[in-house]
Amino acid sequence: MAKFRVASVLLLSAAALQVSASEFNLGLNNDVVSTELELQMNKDTNAVLGYIYSDESGHIAQGAMHMTHDAGVHHFEVGAQLSQLWSDDAPNGSAISVGGRYILTMGPNISLHAAAYYAPEVLSFGNVDGYYQLDSKVQYRVTPNMALYVGYRKIAFEYDNARDFTFEDGIYIGGKYRF
DSSP states (O other): OHHHHHHHHHHHHHHTSOOSEEEEEEEEOSSEEEEEEEEEEETTEEEEEEEEEETTTEEEEEEEEEEEEEETTEEEEEEEEEEEEEOSSSOOEEEEEEEEEEEEEOSSSEEEEEEEEEEOGGGEEETOOEEEEEEEEEEEEEETTEEEEEEEEEEEEEOSSSOOEEEEEEEEEEEEEEO
């Protein structure tokens, strides 16, 4: 738990640096609401703070730092993500996962997004022995500052001494606002 607090303080301290653009995401399905605040630290670095609530599964708080790179219609982000799980149905714990996000711009208003993160046992703490998150979505930009999307996300935690736990596995809709 102390490692999670230290990492949270470091991430929030980094977020206090000068930022040039920010995005707020809100995703929903029947059982889950997710929020995400992305802070562009500079042209090559971003920080992402997220929170996911599930009626059936509990809560997840997340923080990530990415190195970013743009190559024409391709946008790459590679980095680490800290996730903390609080659940009534599974043991609580945290994981530092490695992975990233990818965006393919299909036209002036449509883009495909994918994200994947993985934490092996050595990067999992508390009662968690592994973690992975997969996410994909199609996004339509309504205005330069607003977009709508539909996607699929799976988040799962692995345990040695308990049954593996799927936090979320399903389709969601959402919107993004850039300010």
